[in-house]
Amino acid sequence: MLPRALRQSVPTLWRGFAAQAEASAPGLIEIREYTLKPEGMGAFMKVSAEYADVRKELLPFLGLFTCDVGSCLHRVTHLYAYDSFEQRDAVRGAAVRDPRWQQFIELSRPHVQYQENKVMLEAQPIYRALQLPPTARFAPPPKRPGKVVYEMRSYQLHPGYGSVPKLVEAFSAGLPAKVKADPEGRLVFFGHTDVGMLNNVVELWRYPSAQACIRARQSARTVPQWRETIAAVTPGVQHFTSAFLHPAPFSPWQ
Template sequence: MLALRSCLRKVLAPRALAPQVCSSFATGPRQTEGTFYEFCTYYFKPSKMKEFMHNFKQNVHLRTAHSELVGYWRVEFGGRIDRVFHIWKYDNFAHRAAVSKALANDTEWQERFLIPNLASIDKQESEITYLVPWCKIGTPPEEGVYELASFLMKPGGPALWGDAFERAVNAHVNQGYSKLIGVFHSEYGTLNRVHVLWWSQNADSRAAGRHRAHEDPRVVSAVRESVNYLDIQENMFLIPESFSPLR
């Protein structure tokens, strides 16, 4: 009987819980608040970009009447240059669906902008992203230029690489080599991708800051840890349009 009781105690005793992997990317505001950012890229047919942008500048108020424009840029360097990149903010997916419906029923928007300019666009891309919980949208100190650095991380999600990536970004921020505007984690599009939007005064100040960062052992150490989880890295150098809120 004693042996049986001893065995029962071992079987019924609470089992040690397996360690859980957690990350600040995987929990927090992006799940509870619902706010997301749509990254849109328009590629233009040859010689059509100037005409498109002139028309959009004249009619941008018709579009921003429906949802918030975060920023609008033309691509100066990094891949195809006959394209524009813009970011739109939505409260949730129901909000975006309502905006799409409203735009479809907005005859002024359709007739003055959309229909006349559809023929100018060669290709469109859309990606839904969340601002990571440890970052808020920054405000540039003055007008300048922007860099969107995009990182395709190894499969496994933020629980695997989120903390290391955060340390790498903050290593640059803490030393003041560039002004951080936002860090965004993809939800629809290419998964395990993170975008970091930086501001600089101009192209030369951005180049100088990058050079100093490469010589800073604190930055090098943090980046070396993060690149263990990196598959592909690319960037775009962006010039804000005159109507862009982020300038």
């Protein structure tokens, strides 16, 4: 007999997830990146839009983004929130068996070159320092005129057990001052890998525009506490990347 979780309907699984995710700490955030065939970008996004409601029904879908600058331009990034690997297995297993999802995979797969994913843990000291809700509960503010940008910042740290805790500790001390100097940005996610390339730290910020992100950078450079934070963490960073992402029209996060 199948485990009880797999005998439940998907809507029931989803309601159970919502209740559990609110209480869970830390949450699991899965980041999936699909590098598409350049000529298939439009077709993939079209079929994704057509099956967006199915994705939202079956999976704990947070957002899907295309890259504007800073990374592969024919790559899509999407995020999901889970409370545990057991819950992830149950939800994804139910989705795989759904005929509608099977049809979406059949239509979208020809446009995909390869897929990557990683599961990340929310950095709880950062969330406490900034009094942030869990990422699964982030609610985008009302959209203003302009093109919303999500900036994804990724730090690859040196190997070793201490790399991530040291960075999280430093950021916990410095981020409140940085955020105070930046009224436009919203920190949506801050976490480190649990499965995937280890010692990888990812920040995801939301800005009302790309220029607002640049203004935030300029403001941060004038904040003494933030300058001290960067000086403290830089020796432990192997490389650092930044990319501007735009949410798809059907993305829950806008």
